[in-house]
Each structure stands twice: as C-alpha cells, then as structure tokens.
Amino acid sequence: DADVTQTPRNRITKTGKRIMLECSQTKGHDRMYWYRQDPGLGLRLIYYSFDVKDINKGEISDGYSVSRQAQAKFSLSLESAIPNQTALYFCATSDLRAGGANEQFFGPGTRLTVL
Amino acid sequence: AQSVTQPDIHITVSEGASLELRCNYSYGATPYLFWYVQSPGQGLQLLLKYFSGDTLVQGIKGFEAEFKRSQSSFNLRKPSVHWSDAAEYFCAVGEGFNKFYFGSGTKLNVKP
Numbered sequence: 001d002a003d004v005t006q007t008p009r010n011r012i013t014k015t016g017k018r019i020m021l022e023c024s025q026t027k028g029h030d031r032m033y034w035y036r037q038d039p040g041l042g043l044r045l046i047y048y049s050f051d052v053k054d055i056n057k058g059e060i061s062d063g064y065s066v067s068r069q070a071q072a073k074f075s076l077s078l079e080s081a082i083p084n085q086t087a088l089y090f091c092a093t094s095d096l097r098a099g100g101a102n103e104q105f106f107g108p109g110t111r112l113t114v115l
Numbered sequence: 116a117q118s119v120t121q122p123d124i125h126i127t128v129s130e131g132a133s134l135e136l137r138c139n140y141s142y143g144a145t146p147y148l149f150w151y152v153q154s155p156g157q158g159l160q161l162l163l164k165y166f167s168g169d170t171l172v173q174g175i176k177g178f179e180a181e182f183k184r185s186q187s188s189f190n191l192r193k194p195s196v197h198w199s200d201a202a203e204y205f206c207a208v209g210e211g212f213n214k215f216y217f218g219s220g221t222k223l224n225v226k227p
Contacts, residue, residue, distance in 0.1 A: 103164055
C-alpha cells in the first residue's frame with residue numbers, strides 16, 4: 001500500500017551528536033514536510049519542500065537542516081543535538097495535483113530523546 | 116499571522132454521551148480547515164476537511180464539523196462517543212496549498 005514511512009521509530013542520543021531522521025513515501029506526492037510535536041504545543045513546522053529543488057524553512061528551523069534526495073525521500077538532520085530537541089517528529093506529504101484543500105498524510109513518527 | 120486555538124486541553128465524557136471539541140482560527144482569507152485524530156503511539160489520521168460548500172462536513176468514524184465564518188470556528192462533534200474515540204484531536208488551518216497550522220490539541224478521555 002502507498003505509505004509514509006519514517007526511520008528510526010525511536011532514537012536515544014547524546015548532546016552534541018549528529019542525528020538523521022529519514023522519511024520515505026510511496027504516494028507519489030510532490031510535497032513533503034517535517035514537524036515536531038511537543039506536549040501542549042501541537043505540531044510545529046520545521047521545514048517543507050515542494051519538490052526536489054525547493055526547500056523552505058518553517059516556524060522552527062533553527063538547529064535543523066533537511067535534504068530532499070529524491071521526490072520520495074526527505075531527511076531531517078540535527079547537526080549537534082541538544083536536549084530541548086527531544087520530541088516526537090513527524091513527516092507528512094501532500095499532493096498539489098489533488099487541488100482544493102489537499103490534506104497532509106502523516107508518517108508514524110520518530111520519538112527522539114537527547115540526553 | 117494564521118493561528119488555531121483549541122481552548123480545551125483535556126475533555127472527559129462518558130461513553131454514549133455527545134461530544135463537541137472547539138476550534139477557533141485566525142486567517143484572513145477563506146480557510147481550509149481540518150480535523151485530525153492521533154491515537155496513542157500513532158501518527159495523525161484525517162477525520163474531515165472543509166474548503167468550500169456546505170458548512171456542515173461529515174467525516175469518518177461518525178464525526179462531523181460545522182464551519183461558522185462569523186465565529187471563526189470549526190467545532191468537531193459526535194452524537195455518541197465510543198471508548199475507542201479516546202485520543203488526541205488536532206484542528207488545523209491550511210494556508211492555501213502551502214502550509215498547515217495546527218492547534219495545540221485536545222485530549223479526549225472516555226469514561227466507561
């Protein structure tokens with residue numbers, strides 16, 4: 001089935017380490033997003049990409065970087081992880097061709113803990 | 116700037132009772148509005164969406180929502196809650212074809 005997958009699902013790391021979270025999708029969607037979820041804050045947008053050559057910062061991009069290696073792959077990197085980046089991270093996709101209010105489809109999430 | 120407010124952090128209802136979750140938004144143009152549900156340990160699943168037409172929108176799992184432009188609201192309702200509805204619910208507003216802005220979520224507990 002078409003899907004949005006994230007790896008790893010859980011990760012514990014130490015302050016200062018470089019971490020990469022990966023997202024792959026088989027939906028054929030052109031748009032991909034990275035969010036972080038913190039209790040009581042909902043989901044906040046980190047970065048989004050409308051195609052392989054288009055990367056945009058979201059609300060909270062500081063401390064993060066992304067790479068759109070292909071239409072189907074969008075990776076999020078923490079160059080030097082810090083404890084306040086401990087959160088649940090979600091990847092999402094959407095399809096411009098759907099028109100109108102194109103919904104976003106979410107992956108299962110990656111729980112990251114920075115010690 | 117766009118924003119979404121969900122004023123209720125936690126709500127507890129008895130199984131079989133009716134449910135209404137509140138959502139207010141701030142957006143200059145006609146909004147695209149969504150409700151998502153997140154079950155424990157899961158990603159977000161779309162319940163319903165509104166972008167034009169009938170202001171009462173039907174979704175999955177027996178949920179509905181009503182868009183009220185005059186009140187800048189998009190409240191989610193269900194006439195009879197089931198124990199499996201216990202989850203966290205997020206309202207979101209879409210900025211055209213571009214970005215979503217999410218509310219902070221409402222956690223629903225269902226008493227037997």
